[in-house]
Amino acid sequence: MGIIAVAGGTGQLGRTIVEEILKRGGQEVIILGRKNDEVKAKEIGARIVAIDYNNTSSIVTTLEENKVETVIAVLNLMDGIEPELALITAADQSKTTKRYIPSCWGVKYSPELASISPLGAGKLAILHAVEATSLESTSVINGMFMDYYASPDMKTYIQPLALVLDMANNAAAIPGSGDVPVVFTYTFDIGRMVAALLSLPKWSKEYYIIGDRLTWNQIVQMAQVTKGVTFDVKHDSADTLKKGQVTEFSSHIPLYPFFPKEQLQGMLSWFGILYDNGNFDLRPTKEQSLNEIFPEIRLKSMEETIGSWKGK
Incomplete structure (x- = not known):
């Protein structure tokens, strides 16, 4: 089974997801970070691999050398979406990487939301970027x-x-x-659902979690x-x-x-x-609901x- 890489895995939701994947077991997890931190890696229990978001080809090499099959992005986009766009490009070019979950947690992003917020516009751009690749991808929509x-x-x-x-x-x-x-939805419940989602052989375009x-x-x-x-x-x-x-x-x-x-x-x-x-009043179909898939x-x-x- 391929390795899971969590970009932003030392942060808030990112660290939570890493811990819950490790707790579920059965899959190796690494963290993609801007710098290595052996103390933090030991604390979390997952290896941290430093990447340069300004160098797409080096990210491709990192993904391939670590045999990364799935990338879960949990990046802070307040300062711009360029790092995630570079990560998406690299994941698409990587020979080992097949799946991608973008940093589009929360709500379903649409042109309407993009029109009233730069953050919404950035999230929508990320969705369009990953959908234009050959990667199998899904968005996880969890509300507040x-x-x-x-x-x-x-x-x-x-x-x-x-x-x-x-x-x-x-x-x-x-x-x-x-x-x-x-x-x-409680973040540790999001983490548990994401860990379970990784076991599905095929992904839908989006999944919902209703805490x-x-x-x-x-x-x-x-x-x-x-x-x-x-x-x-x-x-x-x-x-x-x-x-x-x-x-x-x-x-x-x-x-x-x-x-x-x-x-x-x-x-x-x-x-x-x-x-x-x-x-934020999310109304998924039964097929889109992780609550239904993992009761x-x-x-x-x-x-x-x-x-x-x-x-x-």
Whole structure:
């Protein structure tokens, strides 16, 4: 069986996926990174192979020398999509590489989403690039990371960020009506599903993972009951979101030296538009649903995740 390479496998979702593939067993995993890190490799339990995203031919050589059959991309695209485009080109040219999962986690990317966000446009460009190759590819669509709403006691590699709810400070900024369902999935459940997906002999164009489905109003109510306090609830209208603005949480302010306010507000407002438009209300067919294909994998609920705040 060919080797699995996870590009971005030392990062947040990437590391989670690597750990779950290793836990499932039966396949060797390597991490493609910009530099080698023996300490991190030992900590994760997977070899890190350094690649230069500016040198496509060297990536081809690396993939072939390591007999990489499947590439899973979990790259941070905030600074541009060129590294992933180079990786896709190299994977297509590699004689050993046959399968590819792009960095298009979250929602189904479309021209509509591309028209309202540079990030959406970049994701769509990546999808078009991989679809133009001879590689067998699939996108994994999982909704929002449930981890953002977990207490510090719950294991995650996702960096904390208050999105709609600031659980630690008992605040909420609901986008639109708050009555549109949103799908949430815990990252370790995504990792387990991806590990299982690798066992399928043939892939569909896209697969979905549904951890839980709730509206923001339901989640705020759940959070208030769990913590036994009344949240400070604000509402961000559709017009406010279209201006690139959201209600500022106190927990956002320390992020500004690393993630400028205008950029953070722009990203959060884009998410708010998608929530209110129903883009996170994922409705897969039975054939597209990894929940249906792997019913033995139990997924964490939002009630369990919010429940981790009980007594805190």
